Amino acid sequence: MTVLAQAAPQSQDVPDAARENLVDLIQRLSEPPEPAPIAMTPQTPGWLVLGGFFLVLVSWLLWRWLDLRRRNAYRRAALAELERAKSDPAQIAEILRRTALAAYPREQVAGLSGSPWLEFLDNCGAGVLFGETVGQELLVAPYRKDAPASVDLFNAAEQWVRKHRVEKGSPSRARFRRRQEAVT
Template sequence: MNNPTLLAASGAQPTASAHAAAATSSSPPLPLAGLHLPEAPGIWPLAWGWWALFAIIILVIIIAFFTWRKYKKNRRAKRAALRLLTNMCQREANPNKKVALANDLLRQACLAYYPRGMLASLHGNAWYKFLDQQAAETSTSSSFSANQTEWQQALYQKQPISDALATGLIQQVEQWVEGTLPPSKKQLKAANLVFKPTAETETMDSTVSKARVVKTTTVAKTEKLSANQDANADQQDADFEPLESATLKRKEPKDDV
Protein backbone atom coordinates (compact mmCIF):
# COMPACT_ATOMS: atom_id res chain seq x y z
CA MET A 1 0.00 0.00 0.00
CA ASN A 2 2.78 2.33 0.74
CA ASN A 3 4.33 3.15 -2.56
CA PRO A 4 7.90 4.24 -2.09
CA THR A 5 7.90 6.23 -5.28
CA LEU A 6 4.92 8.36 -4.26
CA LEU A 7 6.37 8.98 -0.84
CA ALA A 8 9.59 10.22 -2.32
CA ALA A 9 7.80 12.55 -4.73
CA SER A 10 5.67 14.02 -2.00
CA GLY A 11 8.66 14.60 0.19
CA ALA A 12 10.59 16.27 -2.57
CA GLN A 13 7.88 18.83 -3.54
CA PRO A 14 6.88 21.62 -1.05
CA THR A 15 3.31 21.95 0.05
CA ALA A 16 0.90 24.58 -1.32
CA SER A 17 0.80 26.39 2.01
CA ALA A 18 4.53 26.80 2.04
CA HIS A 19 4.44 28.30 -1.44
CA ALA A 20 1.75 30.82 -0.35
CA ALA A 21 3.71 31.90 2.71
CA ALA A 22 6.82 32.40 0.65
CA ALA A 23 4.92 34.46 -1.94
CA THR A 24 3.42 36.65 0.78
CA SER A 25 6.73 37.37 2.45
CA SER A 26 8.34 38.39 -0.78
CA SER A 27 5.50 40.66 -2.11
CA PRO A 28 5.61 44.48 -1.40
CA PRO A 29 3.24 46.00 1.29
CA LEU A 30 -0.14 47.35 0.26
CA PRO A 31 -0.38 51.21 -0.10
CA LEU A 32 -2.68 51.83 2.94
CA ALA A 33 -2.91 55.26 4.64
CA GLY A 34 -2.01 55.58 8.27
CA LEU A 35 -4.63 55.79 10.99
CA HIS A 36 -5.72 59.37 11.99
CA LEU A 37 -7.60 60.08 15.23
CA PRO A 38 -10.43 62.68 15.08
CA GLU A 39 -9.70 66.16 16.46
CA ALA A 40 -10.91 67.11 19.94
CA PRO A 41 -14.23 69.01 19.89
CA GLY A 42 -13.86 72.84 20.24
CA ILE A 43 -15.91 75.33 22.26
CA TRP A 44 -17.58 76.75 19.13
CA PRO A 45 -20.40 76.54 18.35
CA LEU A 46 -21.58 76.89 21.93
CA ALA A 47 -24.13 74.57 23.37
CA TRP A 48 -27.56 75.98 24.22
CA GLY A 49 -26.77 75.79 27.94
CA TRP A 50 -24.01 78.39 27.60
CA TRP A 51 -26.32 80.73 25.69
CA ALA A 52 -28.92 80.39 28.42
CA LEU A 53 -26.29 81.17 31.08
CA PHE A 54 -25.12 84.30 29.20
CA ALA A 55 -28.72 85.50 28.84
CA ILE A 56 -29.34 85.09 32.58
CA ILE A 57 -26.16 87.02 33.44
CA ILE A 58 -27.09 89.91 31.11
CA LEU A 59 -30.61 90.01 32.54
CA VAL A 60 -29.27 90.16 36.10
CA ILE A 61 -26.91 93.01 35.17
CA ILE A 62 -29.75 95.01 33.56
CA ILE A 63 -32.03 94.51 36.58
CA ALA A 64 -29.24 95.50 38.98
CA PHE A 65 -28.49 98.64 36.96
CA PHE A 66 -32.08 99.88 36.91
CA THR A 67 -32.52 99.00 40.60
CA TRP A 68 -29.42 101.01 41.50
CA ARG A 69 -30.59 103.89 39.31
CA LYS A 70 -34.02 103.94 40.98
CA TYR A 71 -32.41 103.73 44.43
CA LYS A 72 -30.16 106.69 43.66
CA LYS A 73 -33.02 108.74 42.16
CA ASN A 74 -35.28 108.13 45.17
CA ARG A 75 -32.62 109.45 47.53
CA ARG A 76 -31.68 112.50 45.48
CA ALA A 77 -34.09 114.84 47.29
CA LYS A 78 -32.99 113.40 50.65
CA ARG A 79 -29.33 114.13 49.96
CA ALA A 80 -30.18 117.64 48.74
CA ALA A 81 -32.17 118.34 51.91
CA LEU A 82 -29.31 117.24 54.15
CA ARG A 83 -26.84 119.41 52.22
CA LEU A 84 -29.12 122.44 52.45
CA LEU A 85 -29.62 121.87 56.16
CA THR A 86 -25.87 121.78 56.74
CA ASN A 87 -25.29 124.93 54.69
CA MET A 88 -28.12 126.72 56.46
CA CYS A 89 -26.69 125.95 59.90
CA GLN A 90 -23.31 127.30 58.83
CA ARG A 91 -24.59 130.56 57.34
CA GLU A 92 -27.49 131.62 59.55
CA ALA A 93 -26.69 133.08 62.97
CA ASN A 94 -30.21 133.83 64.27
CA PRO A 95 -31.41 130.70 66.14
CA ASN A 96 -35.12 131.44 65.60
CA LYS A 97 -34.70 131.95 61.87
CA LYS A 98 -32.48 128.89 61.69
CA VAL A 99 -35.24 126.71 63.16
CA ALA A 100 -37.84 128.27 60.85
CA LEU A 101 -35.70 127.51 57.81
CA ALA A 102 -35.19 123.93 59.04
CA ASN A 103 -38.97 123.48 59.37
CA ASP A 104 -39.55 124.85 55.85
CA LEU A 105 -36.83 122.61 54.50
CA LEU A 106 -38.42 119.59 56.20
CA ARG A 107 -41.78 120.32 54.56
CA GLN A 108 -40.08 120.86 51.21
CA ALA A 109 -38.33 117.49 51.50
CA CYS A 110 -41.64 115.79 52.33
CA LEU A 111 -43.23 117.32 49.23
CA ALA A 112 -40.70 115.40 47.13
CA TYR A 113 -42.12 112.06 48.36
CA TYR A 114 -45.68 112.59 49.64
CA PRO A 115 -48.80 113.84 47.80
CA ARG A 116 -49.02 117.61 47.82
CA GLY A 117 -52.74 117.60 48.56
CA MET A 118 -52.15 115.64 51.76
CA LEU A 119 -49.37 117.87 53.11
CA ALA A 120 -51.25 121.09 52.27
CA SER A 121 -53.79 120.35 54.99
CA LEU A 122 -51.22 119.59 57.70
CA HIS A 123 -50.43 122.44 60.06
CA GLY A 124 -49.59 122.77 63.73
CA ASN A 125 -50.42 119.69 65.78
CA ALA A 126 -51.49 117.70 62.68
CA TRP A 127 -48.10 118.35 61.09
CA TYR A 128 -46.26 117.06 64.17
CA LYS A 129 -48.49 113.98 64.33
CA PHE A 130 -47.73 113.26 60.69
CA LEU A 131 -43.99 113.43 61.33
CA ASP A 132 -44.26 111.14 64.37
CA GLN A 133 -46.47 108.65 62.53
CA GLN A 134 -44.01 108.34 59.65
CA ALA A 135 -41.04 107.91 61.99
CA ALA A 136 -42.85 105.35 64.20
CA GLU A 137 -41.37 102.35 62.37
CA THR A 138 -37.79 103.65 62.22
CA SER A 139 -37.67 105.13 65.76
CA THR A 140 -34.69 107.25 64.72
CA SER A 141 -36.15 110.63 65.69
CA SER A 142 -37.54 112.05 68.90
CA SER A 143 -41.21 112.93 69.12
CA PHE A 144 -42.20 116.19 67.45
CA SER A 145 -45.46 116.24 69.40
CA ALA A 146 -43.53 116.00 72.67
CA ASN A 147 -41.41 118.98 71.58
CA GLN A 148 -44.39 120.93 70.25
CA THR A 149 -43.98 123.69 72.84
CA GLU A 150 -40.35 124.23 71.85
CA TRP A 151 -41.22 124.26 68.17
CA GLN A 152 -44.04 126.75 68.68
CA GLN A 153 -41.76 128.96 70.73
CA ALA A 154 -39.02 128.90 68.09
CA LEU A 155 -41.36 129.44 65.13
CA TYR A 156 -43.94 131.92 66.35
CA GLN A 157 -42.59 133.83 69.35
CA LYS A 158 -40.43 136.89 68.92
CA GLN A 159 -38.39 136.10 72.02
CA PRO A 160 -35.03 134.61 70.96
CA ILE A 161 -34.39 131.00 71.87
CA SER A 162 -31.10 129.58 73.06
CA ASP A 163 -28.55 128.16 70.68
CA ALA A 164 -28.76 124.80 72.46
CA LEU A 165 -32.51 124.57 71.82
CA ALA A 166 -32.08 125.54 68.18
CA THR A 167 -29.36 122.92 67.73
CA GLY A 168 -31.56 120.23 69.28
CA LEU A 169 -34.52 121.03 67.03
CA ILE A 170 -32.35 121.09 63.93
CA GLN A 171 -30.79 117.76 64.88
CA GLN A 172 -34.31 116.34 65.21
CA VAL A 173 -35.06 117.44 61.64
CA GLU A 174 -31.80 115.92 60.42
CA GLN A 175 -32.50 112.60 62.14
CA TRP A 176 -36.03 112.47 60.73
CA VAL A 177 -34.86 113.10 57.16
CA GLU A 178 -32.00 110.61 57.50
CA GLY A 179 -34.09 107.82 59.01
CA THR A 180 -37.52 108.27 57.39
CA LEU A 181 -36.98 109.36 53.79
CA PRO A 182 -37.68 107.99 51.30
CA PRO A 183 -40.87 106.43 52.69
CA SER A 184 -41.81 102.85 51.95
CA LYS A 185 -45.04 101.85 50.20
CA LYS A 186 -46.43 100.80 53.56
CA GLN A 187 -45.74 104.25 55.03
CA LEU A 188 -47.32 106.01 52.06
CA LYS A 189 -50.43 103.86 52.30
CA ALA A 190 -50.78 104.49 56.02
CA ALA A 191 -50.30 108.24 55.51
CA ASN A 192 -52.98 108.34 52.81
CA LEU A 193 -55.43 106.57 55.09
CA VAL A 194 -54.78 108.70 58.17
CA PHE A 195 -54.04 112.14 56.71
CA LYS A 196 -56.20 112.12 53.59
CA PRO A 197 -57.72 115.61 53.16
CA THR A 198 -61.48 115.79 53.52
CA ALA A 199 -63.93 117.70 51.34
CA GLU A 200 -64.22 120.36 54.05
CA THR A 201 -60.48 120.91 54.04
CA GLU A 202 -60.39 121.19 50.26
CA THR A 203 -63.20 123.76 50.34
CA MET A 204 -61.37 125.74 53.00
CA ASP A 205 -58.16 125.65 50.97
CA SER A 206 -59.97 126.97 47.89
CA THR A 207 -61.52 129.77 49.99
CA VAL A 208 -58.12 130.70 51.39
CA SER A 209 -56.68 130.76 47.87
CA LYS A 210 -59.41 133.19 46.72
CA ALA A 211 -58.82 135.36 49.78
CA ARG A 212 -55.13 135.51 48.96
CA VAL A 213 -55.93 136.78 45.46
CA VAL A 214 -58.10 139.57 46.88
CA LYS A 215 -55.46 140.41 49.43
CA THR A 216 -52.80 140.59 46.73
CA THR A 217 -54.75 143.15 44.71
CA THR A 218 -55.56 145.19 47.84
CA VAL A 219 -52.13 145.45 49.42
CA ALA A 220 -50.03 145.71 46.27
CA LYS A 221 -49.07 149.32 47.00
CA THR A 222 -48.17 148.49 50.60
CA GLU A 223 -45.88 145.71 49.49
CA LYS A 224 -44.10 148.04 47.07
CA LEU A 225 -43.43 150.50 49.90
CA SER A 226 -41.95 147.80 52.13
CA ALA A 227 -39.98 146.15 49.33
CA ASN A 228 -36.88 148.22 49.99
CA GLN A 229 -36.95 147.42 53.69
CA ASP A 230 -37.22 143.67 53.07
CA ALA A 231 -34.62 143.57 50.30
CA ASN A 232 -31.79 142.72 52.63
CA ALA A 233 -33.76 139.98 54.38
CA ASP A 234 -34.83 138.47 51.06
CA GLN A 235 -31.25 138.45 49.84
CA GLN A 236 -30.18 136.64 52.99
CA ASP A 237 -32.89 134.04 52.49
CA ALA A 238 -31.81 133.51 48.90
CA ASP A 239 -28.37 132.49 50.11
CA PHE A 240 -29.91 129.35 51.54
CA GLU A 241 -31.28 128.19 48.19
CA PRO A 242 -28.35 126.74 46.17
CA LEU A 243 -28.79 124.62 43.10
CA GLU A 244 -29.70 121.57 45.19
CA SER A 245 -33.02 123.19 46.14
CA ALA A 246 -34.34 122.48 42.65
CA THR A 247 -34.10 118.80 43.45
CA LEU A 248 -36.56 119.20 46.31
CA LYS A 249 -39.31 120.39 43.99
CA ARG A 250 -41.89 117.64 43.76
CA LYS A 251 -42.61 116.09 40.39
CA GLU A 252 -46.18 114.95 40.58
CA PRO A 253 -46.31 111.19 39.86
CA LYS A 254 -48.81 109.81 37.42
CA ASP A 255 -50.17 107.48 40.02
CA ASP A 256 -49.64 108.25 43.71
CA VAL A 257 -49.34 105.19 45.90
Protein backbone atom coordinates in the same frame (compact mmCIF):
# COMPACT_ATOMS: atom_id res chain seq x y z
CA MET B 1 20.73 29.65 30.11
CA THR B 2 23.42 28.95 27.69
CA VAL B 3 21.03 29.50 24.82
CA LEU B 4 20.14 32.95 26.02
CA ALA B 5 23.71 33.88 26.60
CA GLN B 6 24.56 32.89 23.06
CA ALA B 7 21.60 34.80 21.58
CA ALA B 8 22.44 38.16 23.24
CA PRO B 9 25.25 39.82 21.38
CA GLN B 10 28.26 40.82 23.32
CA SER B 11 29.40 44.42 23.22
CA GLN B 12 32.52 43.31 21.43
CA ASP B 13 30.51 41.75 18.62
CA VAL B 14 28.37 44.93 17.95
CA PRO B 15 29.60 47.23 15.18
CA ASP B 16 30.53 50.85 16.00
CA ALA B 17 27.49 52.36 14.24
CA ALA B 18 25.14 50.40 16.47
CA ARG B 19 26.92 51.50 19.63
CA GLU B 20 25.27 54.91 19.83
CA ASN B 21 24.72 56.18 23.28
CA LEU B 22 21.47 57.44 24.81
CA VAL B 23 22.27 61.13 24.35
CA ASP B 24 22.61 60.70 20.60
CA LEU B 25 19.27 58.90 20.46
CA ILE B 26 17.51 61.68 22.43
CA GLN B 27 18.94 64.31 20.11
CA ARG B 28 17.45 62.54 17.14
CA LEU B 29 13.94 62.78 18.56
CA SER B 30 11.66 65.31 16.85
CA GLU B 31 9.50 67.88 18.70
CA PRO B 32 5.85 66.89 19.11
CA PRO B 33 3.37 69.03 17.16
CA GLU B 34 1.66 71.89 19.05
CA PRO B 35 -1.94 71.14 20.00
CA ALA B 36 -4.74 73.14 18.44
CA PRO B 37 -5.66 76.29 20.42
CA ILE B 38 -8.56 75.94 22.83
CA ALA B 39 -11.65 77.93 21.89
CA MET B 40 -12.63 80.51 24.52
CA THR B 41 -16.25 80.67 23.43
CA PRO B 42 -18.79 78.54 25.28
CA GLN B 43 -19.33 75.21 23.60
CA THR B 44 -22.83 74.58 24.96
CA PRO B 45 -25.97 76.74 24.82
CA GLY B 46 -26.41 76.52 28.59
CA TRP B 47 -23.53 78.94 29.13
CA LEU B 48 -25.09 81.39 26.68
CA VAL B 49 -28.40 81.20 28.55
CA LEU B 50 -26.62 81.70 31.88
CA GLY B 51 -24.66 84.65 30.47
CA GLY B 52 -27.86 86.20 29.12
CA PHE B 53 -29.58 85.73 32.48
CA PHE B 54 -26.63 87.34 34.27
CA LEU B 55 -26.69 90.29 31.85
CA VAL B 56 -30.43 90.78 32.40
CA LEU B 57 -29.97 90.54 36.18
CA VAL B 58 -27.17 93.12 36.22
CA SER B 59 -29.20 95.43 33.97
CA TRP B 60 -32.24 95.12 36.22
CA LEU B 61 -30.19 95.80 39.37
CA LEU B 62 -28.62 98.85 37.74
CA TRP B 63 -32.04 100.14 36.69
CA ARG B 64 -33.41 99.64 40.24
CA TRP B 65 -30.43 101.44 41.76
CA LEU B 66 -30.80 104.39 39.36
CA ASP B 67 -34.57 104.51 40.00
CA LEU B 68 -34.04 104.49 43.77
CA ARG B 69 -31.39 107.18 43.46
CA ARG B 70 -33.72 109.32 41.36
CA ARG B 71 -36.62 108.85 43.79
CA ASN B 72 -34.43 109.83 46.75
CA ALA B 73 -32.98 112.95 45.12
CA TYR B 74 -35.21 115.13 47.28
CA ARG B 75 -33.69 113.52 50.40
CA ARG B 76 -30.15 114.32 49.29
CA ALA B 77 -31.16 117.91 48.50
CA ALA B 78 -32.89 118.27 51.89
CA LEU B 79 -29.86 116.90 53.74
CA ALA B 80 -27.58 119.35 51.92
CA GLU B 81 -29.88 122.23 52.84
CA LEU B 82 -30.01 121.05 56.45
CA GLU B 83 -26.22 121.17 56.62
CA ARG B 84 -26.28 124.78 55.42
CA ALA B 85 -29.06 125.74 57.87
CA LYS B 86 -27.60 123.96 60.87
CA SER B 87 -28.24 126.72 63.38
CA ASP B 88 -31.41 128.33 61.97
CA PRO B 89 -34.59 126.68 63.32
CA ALA B 90 -36.83 128.59 60.90
CA GLN B 91 -34.97 127.15 57.92
CA ILE B 92 -35.01 123.67 59.48
CA ALA B 93 -38.80 123.88 59.86
CA GLU B 94 -39.15 125.02 56.26
CA ILE B 95 -36.91 122.21 54.99
CA LEU B 96 -38.94 119.63 56.89
CA ARG B 97 -42.17 121.01 55.41
CA ARG B 98 -40.80 120.99 51.85
CA THR B 99 -39.43 117.47 52.28
CA ALA B 100 -42.80 116.24 53.51
CA LEU B 101 -44.53 117.94 50.57
CA ALA B 102 -42.13 116.23 48.15
CA ALA B 103 -42.75 112.79 49.65
CA TYR B 104 -46.43 112.81 50.58
CA PRO B 105 -49.59 114.09 48.88
CA ARG B 106 -50.21 117.81 49.30
CA GLU B 107 -53.67 117.14 50.70
CA GLN B 108 -52.16 115.09 53.50
CA VAL B 109 -49.39 117.53 54.49
CA ALA B 110 -50.18 121.12 53.50
CA GLY B 111 -52.93 121.80 56.02
CA LEU B 112 -51.09 120.40 59.05
CA SER B 113 -49.88 122.68 61.79
CA GLY B 114 -49.34 122.49 65.52
CA SER B 115 -49.64 119.12 67.22
CA PRO B 116 -51.14 117.36 64.12
CA TRP B 117 -47.96 118.35 62.24
CA LEU B 118 -45.79 116.86 64.99
CA GLU B 119 -47.94 113.70 65.05
CA PHE B 120 -47.53 113.38 61.28
CA LEU B 121 -43.76 113.69 61.62
CA ASP B 122 -43.73 111.11 64.44
CA ASN B 123 -45.92 108.64 62.49
CA CYS B 124 -43.92 108.87 59.27
CA GLY B 125 -40.47 109.18 60.82
CA ALA B 126 -39.75 105.48 61.41
CA GLY B 127 -38.87 105.93 65.05
CA VAL B 128 -37.82 109.59 64.98
CA LEU B 129 -39.84 111.42 67.63
CA PHE B 130 -40.29 115.14 67.94
CA GLY B 131 -40.82 115.24 71.70
CA GLU B 132 -41.88 118.10 73.91
CA THR B 133 -38.88 120.40 73.62
CA VAL B 134 -37.85 119.59 70.06
CA GLY B 135 -41.43 119.69 68.83
CA GLN B 136 -42.17 123.01 70.50
CA GLU B 137 -38.97 124.47 69.11
CA LEU B 138 -40.01 123.31 65.64
CA LEU B 139 -43.48 124.83 65.99
CA VAL B 140 -42.35 128.27 67.16
CA ALA B 141 -39.22 128.44 64.95
CA PRO B 142 -40.85 130.18 61.96
CA TYR B 143 -42.05 133.00 64.22
CA ARG B 144 -38.81 133.67 66.06
CA LYS B 145 -35.98 135.74 64.77
CA ASP B 146 -32.34 135.01 65.45
CA ALA B 147 -33.00 132.09 67.77
CA PRO B 148 -30.33 129.40 67.52
CA ALA B 149 -31.47 125.85 66.84
CA SER B 150 -30.67 123.18 69.34
CA VAL B 151 -28.58 120.21 68.37
CA ASP B 152 -31.55 117.98 69.18
CA LEU B 153 -33.74 119.76 66.60
CA PHE B 154 -31.08 119.44 63.92
CA ASN B 155 -30.49 115.75 64.71
CA ALA B 156 -34.22 114.96 64.77
CA ALA B 157 -34.76 116.74 61.44
CA GLU B 158 -31.80 114.99 59.85
CA GLN B 159 -32.96 111.58 61.06
CA TRP B 160 -36.51 112.25 59.86
CA VAL B 161 -35.28 113.18 56.36
CA ARG B 162 -33.16 110.03 56.24
CA LYS B 163 -35.68 107.57 57.70
CA HIS B 164 -39.20 108.65 56.72
CA ARG B 165 -40.98 106.07 54.62
CA VAL B 166 -43.58 106.50 51.93
CA GLU B 167 -45.97 103.58 51.40
CA LYS B 168 -45.60 101.69 48.12
CA GLY B 169 -49.10 102.42 46.86
CA SER B 170 -48.91 106.06 47.87
CA PRO B 171 -50.19 108.54 45.28
CA SER B 172 -47.16 110.68 45.98
CA ARG B 173 -44.88 108.12 44.35
CA ALA B 174 -46.92 108.25 41.16
CA ARG B 175 -47.02 112.06 41.36
CA PHE B 176 -43.29 112.20 41.91
CA ARG B 177 -42.68 109.85 38.97
CA ARG B 178 -44.91 111.96 36.66
CA ARG B 179 -43.07 115.10 37.80
CA GLN B 180 -39.69 113.52 37.05
CA GLU B 181 -40.83 112.27 33.64
CA ALA B 182 -42.06 115.75 32.75
CA VAL B 183 -38.65 117.17 33.64
CA THR B 184 -36.73 114.65 31.50
